[in-house]
Amino acid sequence: MEKIPLAIVGCGGMGHRHLYGLAELRNAGLSPFELVGACDPVTANAESLADDAEERLGARPTVVERMEMLEHLGVVAVDITTTPRYHHIVAVEAVERGWHAMVEKPVGLTVRASNRIREAAERTGKIVSVAENYRRDPMNRLGKALLDAGVIGAPRLMIHNTMGGGNQMTISVWRHQKNQSGVLLDVGVHFADILEFYLGPVRTVYAQTRLHEPIRHNPAAAQTGGASNNPAGVYGKWQKRMPAQFEATAEDAAYATLLFENGAVGQFIEDHAAHGQGVWTRQIHGSAGSLALPPDRSGQLITLYKNGESICDETLLDLAPDFHLEPITAALFGGERLWGYSFPFPQTDRKLIAAEYGELGRAIESGGPIEVDATQGGRSVALSYAMLESSMAGRALTMAELLSEEIDGYQLEIDEELGLRSAPP
Ligand SMILES: NC(=O)c1ccc[n+]([C@@H]2O[C@H](COP(=O)([O-])OP(=O)(O)OC[C@H]3O[C@@H](n4cnc5c(N)ncnc54)[C@H](O)[C@@H]3O)[C@@H](O)[C@H]2O)c1
Structure with missing residues (x-):
């Protein structure tokens, strides 16, 4: 069968990780793609990705600086892994241009930018798939199957609390800049997606947000020589060139109460500036029990608490008889009914990205479904901003107010910079 000509647009850390995902899919004999282009205005980054591709895929994609240069390569789909500011x-x-697209999260830098992408997808009929990897973790699939099987009864409360980070840089400088995708969007959008994955649409949000650490430190800077937060080990060469310390302009902590459409309540803490005890808690409490869910991409086990007992083993599968991973995920992780897995992080990372590519390929070839489209991806952006907007407005906000762009006081200056709205008179 003819392979689908694909280009990766944005050849930084995640561009490289996506390439590893593509290679993982190919090694499993499941890739419908041929990587023909590597696009980045920073040619050294595109060259680096092309070199890596040659080694891992056996063929070198053409390096280009701009999208229009992909036209003559016959591209059918692009994988967009640029910084969020350029996604829209x-x-x-x-x-x-008539190409299908997979876009890394956050689908757009603001709600308005995300809406522009959704509208363009609707107008052109092309696929826009948002690369949301956390929900594809087999443990989240099992957690959702247990919930859907009614194992904990009707959901009443979801707790999602993460704390840590102190005053260290989270991967890169841009993740601390409000106009580039601050950390409450860049990381928070994953958690927003997870909240709606488990409990369905959120209706209202009340939050307090803070910028606790206005100066961030990068221990990997050349002059310091330490190690920074470096997922999958791909960011080191760039982190060395980033400043040892810099000013953060984006809020780094959100404390929120949410109401879901189904009546359940969410209690949400995302604090990237905590200096004390590190916190990870994701629990769903229902009318008949509760689930404690492990960190995404860890492969750790789910614990069910019910009738005064806890279950944290294979017997969880008996309670979710309908649980089956999608065929591609099952092939990549080695089983369709997993209750745990154990791979080094880079391997887990590339398997989840491979699953995203697999879904995109199927959708292009046979019109298969896209799980996270621009609408759902846009909801996660709106939910992340709902916290920042609520803190600014000093009241609870509805998702409808966010999605309709009616409330955008926090995002205003970003949208103006992006040319998505003119400055008010
Ligand atoms: N799903 C995940 O787990 C995960 C993890 C990390 C990053 N991400 C996402 O991936 C995206 C990229 O993040 P990153 O960590 O790779 O950032 P990065 O800074 O390492 O790389 C971004 C790259 O995009 C390039 N770029 C910028 N504008 C471009 C344009 N117009 N055309 C082509 N290339 C352009 C830059 O030159 C750079 O090479 C972000 O949206 C981020 O949120 C997702």
Whole structure:
């Protein structure tokens, strides 16, 4: 069968990780893609990805600086892994050129930018798939199957609390800049997606947000020589060139109460500035028990608490008889009914990205479904901003107010910079 010509647009850390995902899919004999292009205005990054591709895929994609240069390569789909600020520009251009697109989260830098992508996808009929990897973790699939099987009864409360980070840089400088995708969007959008994955649409949000650490430190800077937060080990060469310390302009902590459409309540803490005890808690409490869910991509086990007992082993599967991973995920992780897994992080990372590519390929070839489209991806962006907007407005906000762009006081200056709205008179 003819392979689908694909280009990776944005060849930084995640661009490289996506390449590893593509290679993982190919090694499993499941890749419908041929990587023909590597696009980045920073040519050294595109060259680095092309070199890596040659080694892992056996063929070197053409390096280009701009999207229009992909036209003569016969591209059918692009994988957009640029920094979030450029997602809407690149994604809208891609679908208007007639290409399908997978876009890393957050789908757009603001709600308005995300809406522009959704509208372009609707207008052109092209696929826009948001690369949301956390929900594809087999443990989240099992957690959701247990919930759907009614094992804990009707859900009443979801707790999602993460704390840590102190005053250290989270991967890169741009993740601390409000106009580039601050950490409450960049990381928070994953958690927003997870909240709606488990409990369905959120209706209202009340939050307090803070910028606790206005100066962030990068221990990997050349002059310091330490190690920074470096997922999958791909960021080191760039982190060395980043400043040892810099000013953060984006809020780094959110404390929120949510109401889901189904009546359940969410209690949400995302604090990237905590200096004390590190916290990870994700629990769902229902009318008949509760689930404690492990950190995403860890492969750790789910614990069910019910009738005064806890279950944290294979017998969980008996309670979710309908639980089956999608065929591609099952092939990559080695079983369709997993209750745990154990791979080094880079391997887990690339398997989840491979699953995203697998879904995209199926959708292009046979019209298969896209799990996280621009609408759902846009909801996660809206939920992340709902916390920042609520803190600014000093009241609870509805998701409808966010999605309709009616409430955008926090995002205003970003949208103005992006040219998505003119400054008020
Ligand atoms: N799903 C996950 O687990 C996960 C993890 C990390 C990053 N991400 C996402 O991936 C995206 C990229 O993050 P990253 O960590 O790779 O950032 P990065 O800074 O390492 O790389 C971004 C790359 O995009 C390039 N770029 C910028 N504008 C471009 C344009 N118009 N056309 C082509 N290339 C362009 C930059 O030159 C750079 O090479 C972000 O949206 C981020 O949120 C997702």
